[in-house]
Amino acid sequence: MKTFVGLFAASALFGIALAVAYWFVAHEEATGAALLGCMAAALVFTAGYAVVAERSADLDGDDPNEPLERVAGEELGIFTTRSAWPILVASCSLLTLAGTLWSPALAVAAGIALILCCWRLGAESARV
Amino acid sequence: MIEWLTATNHKKIGILYIVSTLAFFVVASLLAGLIRAQLARPENTLLDAHQYNQVFTLHGTAMIFLVIAPFGIGLANYLVPLQIGAPDMAFPRLNAIGVWLFILGGLTVFAGLAAYGGAAAAGWTAYAPLSELTEGTGAGQDLWFVGLLLVSVSTILTSINLLVTIFLFRAPGMTMWRIPIFTWEIAATAVLVLMAFPPLAAVFAMVLIDRHLGGHFFDPAYGGNPILYQHLFWFFGHPEVYVMILPYFGIVTEIVATFSRKPVFGYVGMVLSAFAIAGLSLGVWAHHMFTTGAVSNPFFAAVSFLIAIPTGVKFVNWIGTMWKGSIELSTAMLFCIGFMLNFLIGGITGVMIASPPIDYAAHDTYFIVQHFHYTIGGGSMFALFGALFFWFPKIFGVRLDERMGKWTFALLFAGFNATFLPMAFMGLEGMARRVYTYPPIGHLALLNGIASFGALVMGVGTALFFINVVAAVRRRVPVPPNPWDGYSLEWLTASPPPEFNFHELPPIRSRIPAWDR
Numbered sequence A: 001m002k003t004f005v006g007l008f009a010a011s012a013l014f015g016i017a018l019a020v021a022y023w024f025v026a027h028e029e030a031t032g033a034a035l036l037g038c039m040a041a042a043l044v045f046t047a048g049y050a051v052v053a054e055r056s057a058d059l060d061g062d063d064p065n066e067p068l069e070r071v072a073g074e075e076l077g078i079f080t081t082r083s084a085w086p087i088l089v090a091s092c093s094l095l096t097l098a099g100t101l102w103s104p105a106l107a108v109a110a111g112i113a114l115i116l117c118c119w120r121l122g123a124e125s126a127r128v
Numbered sequence B: 001m002i003e004w005l006t007a008t009n010h011k012k013i014g015i016l017y018i019v020s021t022l023a024f025f026v027v028a029s030l031l032a033g034l035i036r037a038q039l040a041r042p043e044n045t046l047l048d049a050h051q052y053n054q055v056f057t058l059h060g061t062a063m064i065f066l067v068i069a070p071f072g073i074g075l076a077n078y079l080v081p082l083q084i085g086a087p088d089m090a091f092p093r094l095n096a097i098g099v100w101l102f103i104l105g106g107l108t109v110f111a112g113l114a115a116y117g118g119a120a121a122a123g124w125t126a127y128a129p130l131s132e133l134t135e136g137t138g139a140g141q142d143l144w145f146v147g148l149l150l151v152s153v154s155t156i157l158t159s160i161n162l163l164v165t166i167f168l169f170r171a172p173g174m175t176m177w178r179i180p181i182f183t184w185e186i187a188a189t190a191v192l193v194l195m196a197f198p199p200l201a202a203v204f205a206m207v208l209i210d211r212h213l214g215g216h217f218f219d220p221a222y223g224g225n226p227i228l229y230q231h232l233f234w235f236f237g238h239p240e241v242y243v244m245i246l247p248y249f250g251i252v253t254e255i256v257a258t259f260s261r262k263p264v265f266g267y268v269g270m271v272l273s274a275f276a277i278a279g280l281s282l283g284v285w286a287h288h289m290f291t292t293g294a295v296s297n298p299f300f301a302a303v304s305f306l307i308a309i310p311t312g313v314k315f316v317n318w319i320g321t322m323w324k325g326s327i328e329l330s331t332a333m334l335f336c337i338g339f340m341l342n343f344l345i346g347g348i349t350g351v352m353i354a355s356p357p358i359d360y361a362a363h364d365t366y367f368i369v370q371h372f373h374y375t376i377g378g379g380s381m382f383a384l385f386g387a388l389f390f391w392f393p394k395i396f397g398v399r400l401d402e403r404m405g406k407w408t409f410a411l412l413f414a415g416f417n418a419t420f421l422p423m424a425f426m427g428l429e430g431m432a433r434r435v436y437t438y439p440p441i442g443h444l445a446l447l448n449g450i451a452s453f454g455a456l457v458m459g460v461g462t463a464l465f466f467i468n469v470v471a472a473v474r475r476r477v478p479v480p481p482n483p484w485d486g487y488s489l490e491w492l493t494a495s496p497p498p499e500f501n502f503h504e505l506p507p508i509r510s511r512i513p514a515w516d517r
């Protein structure tokens, strides 16, 4: 078993144990029981995904004696060093949220801009 | 300028985080100075009640959401790819979205100062229904929620990015059980963020719905429930204190091992205790709600006490690392020793107030203010300065002056303890937190006077640090790749590192690749 699978499996077991313990001690307090229940469910979901993902995870980093001929960076692909879209996505997010509170017109305009920026960012990241 | 606005490289983004958190740190420190100036004398009139509420709200908000937590994450942004031998983070553009959401969110919080009625004034916890009052206030509280909603989304995005990077982008030979403890602590922090921050984003959105869109989540007049706010907030709020300490545990571990010239003692114990702390911290949130009478005090007290065990493991391991090492008392090491001494006081007072009978007496007094400043200020902030002295040569290619650094440490350590130790006694004498003035009874005038003088000493120490930074950047004396004889991978590349970190990856056959050579 890979370390990350064990990590998420242990976290899920811990989440379940905590939620069950809370249920026995304080189930009349519904908010905490619901929060811990949701958390345990999220951790179980993550652990399940980790088990499935382990099958296709064959990493150089997991072999303690992996030779260095295949230097990292080559097979990881080329990394982008600049993009204008992230700061635009962040700015449009702020304007959309502010618009929702104070100005529906701004919310609509900034929301459309946000979708366009996310779309261009996605298209750009498909290239580099 | 454009180069920085559009940067996606993890080192540039890390520097953006570090510089912006230090800028927020200066503002939050000046606000702390205003608090101590107002409280220096009883019945002082420097600030009125409403101004004081804004000042302590912005001070706490900035230190927690805009300084201590994001500095840890920002430093991780810089260091994690270097420590595991990766060319960049897994998702560079997502990383850039994260940093800009953070910076814009922080500026939005402070934009409240320009609003009619002033900035947010409901404390860093912004309890509803207090934070839902719209009468007589302008947009300040709204901007606070909007800004921090962006900051919380930013933190979630960056945590996903860090986890994927750590799990999938390690260099050949860098197995999970060889990555440096700092990177492990960041992995635990990221898992914790993913559990704790969604409820925060949800509760902030709920308050905004109440304030603007006619909701009544927290309004008892319409069947809402204020206790619900406290549950959702503290389900985030307690884990947040570990988001603010786990990265700094990692920093201390790296610095202590380097300057003791010994590999980390109890490596596996360090890793497991980080995850034990993260896990347990998700089951203690209502120790902030003991006095509401609406929660199971025995459950939350018991789980809170348990956290002392993995934290004790860390202390044993740090001492074990130093034991019989050839210790060099550099500035970074001094800050780590200061961290241990201060954090011990913060931790032990924490165990005290985890006991409901004591908490009933201490709740909302200066005893609590003393406790959390010893953990966040005496703990995390000292490790933050340690990290700056330790990694400054790697990040900026120039070295800070050690003699000035030691003066900074001495002033901060003395000033910190003079400021916050008296607060324990103010609390025992019944002084309530968040009040803008107090009557001249008991020893309150004397204790507050000492605290304000201590704050002045800390201010001098902080100013000296920034003088040190300016002087170092002006001197421009280049540094070798490994000025401290560190053991982890980041010390095997140039200072500052090239664009994709390593021209040629060194062989990794142990936890101390730089000492294997």
Ligand SMILES: [Cu+2]
Binding pocket: B237, B238, B241, B284, B285, B287, B288
């Ligand atoms: Cu707590």
